Amino acid sequence: MDATHRDIRTIDDVLHLLDGLFSPGADRWTEDGAAWWDGFYADRDRPVPFFVARPDENLLSYLDRGLLPAGGKALDLGCGPGRNALHLASAGFDVTAVDLSPTAIAWAEERARDAGAEHIRFVCGDAFTAVLDGPYDLVYDSGCFHHLPPHRRISYLALLDRVLAPGGHFALTTFAAGEGGMGSELPDADFYRKGRLEGGLAYTDTSLRALFGDGTDPDLTEIELRRMRAQSPDSPAFGESFLWTALFRRR
16 A cells, blocks of 8 residues: 555545545535434424425525426425425426435425425435436525535536536525624635534625626526525515525526
8 A cells, every 4th residue: 555645636536635624523515424414304393494394485486486497307405304395396396306314305205295295306315426317407505505615616516517407597595694694704714724614604695606607617697696585483485584595597
């Protein structure tokens, strides 16, 4: 065995090297992080806002205003207990819903059976390595992106480029920086110095536009970017104002 370990040859090698700079307990984005998420989802009675069986208010708004197509193929990234996947299926989409956690997938499958929902394929695994049956007319991410370390944005953009159909839509809900927001506002480099992600990364609207807006690859055009609208307990939708909601369309 070569003790010098001079084995970096590809971008994937670099990404895996950077993954290893974080403590195992910080992992929320690879299959090794599935056990943490299993523990998170184990107690269904915890007062976690997005445990409710209600879709995001921005998703309802996009559909009500005709900003999304009436049906097609949708990919739900980090689907959790499946609340948005179920609504997309009810709106006429054929849905692939992916999550690292077997516990979350089991809960989502239970909800789908109880609702008599069809046209949902649940996939337990890492979205970066899972076999996905794209291209998709819609890629929907509610709360997955902000748990990625900075270097895995490369993997995320590559995933979008691979699976999002031309003319398809990408919708994102993520931690908002600034007053009333949530998540860590540390500079990217500090996460590597600390070896942890401080519970998730907060983003400004400017940084989201720089990552996903015009001139990026894939080439996405902004349709709407705003704070999520907080919802009352009796609302049919989920909404917390500490999140950004964003909708882009691929050229």
